[in-house]
Amino acid sequence: MTDNACSACQGSWPKEDHFIADIGLSRAYLHDDHFFPGWTVVVFKRHATELFHLAPTERIQLMDEVNLVAKTLAHVYEAKKINYELLGNQLPHIHWHVIPRLAGDPAPLEPVWRVQHERILRSGPDLQSAVQRLQQAIQNAR
Numbered sequence: 001m002t003d004n005a006c007s008a009c010q011g012s013w014p015k016e017d018h019f020i021a022d023i024g025l026s027r028a029y030l031h032d033d034h035f036f037p038g039w040t041v042v043v044f045k046r047h048a049t050e051l052f053h054l055a056p057t058e059r060i061q062l063m064d065e066v067n068l069v070a071k072t073l074a075h076v077y078e079a080k081k082i083n084y085e086l087l088g089n090q091l092p093h094i095h096w097h098v099i100p101r102l103a104g105d106p107a108p109l110e111p112v113w114r115v116q117h118e119r120i121l122r123s124g125p126d127l128q129s130a131v132q133r134l135q136q137a138i139q140n141a142r
Contacts (some may be wrong), residue, residue, distance in 0.1 A: 003047045008093040014041055017127060020134045025058060027140070030131055034120040036099055036112055037078040040134070042066050044094035051086075051094065066096050072137045073100040080105070084110065086122045 002009035014029035018038065021028045031039035042065060051059055070082045086096050089142035099112055107115045122130060 001047050003093070005095050006047055006091075008045050008091060008095060011107055013091070016132065017057075020131055021138045023138070024033065025061050026065050028069050030127070030134070031097070032119070032121060034122050034130075037102065038079070039112070040069055040073060040098045042069050042096040042098060048094050049088055049092045053118040066098060068138065068141060069098050072113045072134065072141050073098060076134060076137045077102060080108070083085060113115045
């Protein structure tokens with residue numbers, strides 16, 4: 001099922017060059033803003049806005065997929081903590097923000113949404129290097 005008004009369903013978000021992996025019911029992408037290194041978005045493939053819209057088996061598998069991404073990010077970035085966010089207010093499509101919080105975190109007690117910062121946008125070889133590093137790590141973690 002897709003929603004013609006949904007940017008996730010239409011493929012305009014996240015950016016395709018940020019694609020890390022197809023992990024089953026979802027796809028993982030590096031977030032646009034790299035101020036928090038490794039910030040990844042796990043996007044459910046079909047359109048749904050609430051976890052209770054999913055079959056129990058889908059919920060279990062989706063959480064396993066989020067867990068795979070979190071475990072991979074913790075390893076690759078040597079995270080002190082992983083933050084998980086499932087909101088949907090701005091984009092009503094199930095997607096998890098999985099955010100490694102590192103030793104040098106500028107605001108370790110704050111959610112990332114409250115940390116004022118200049119966005120860090122990666123592109124070209126720098127972006128592809130980060131994506132490939134995570135692609136390899138997810139492949140090895142399976």
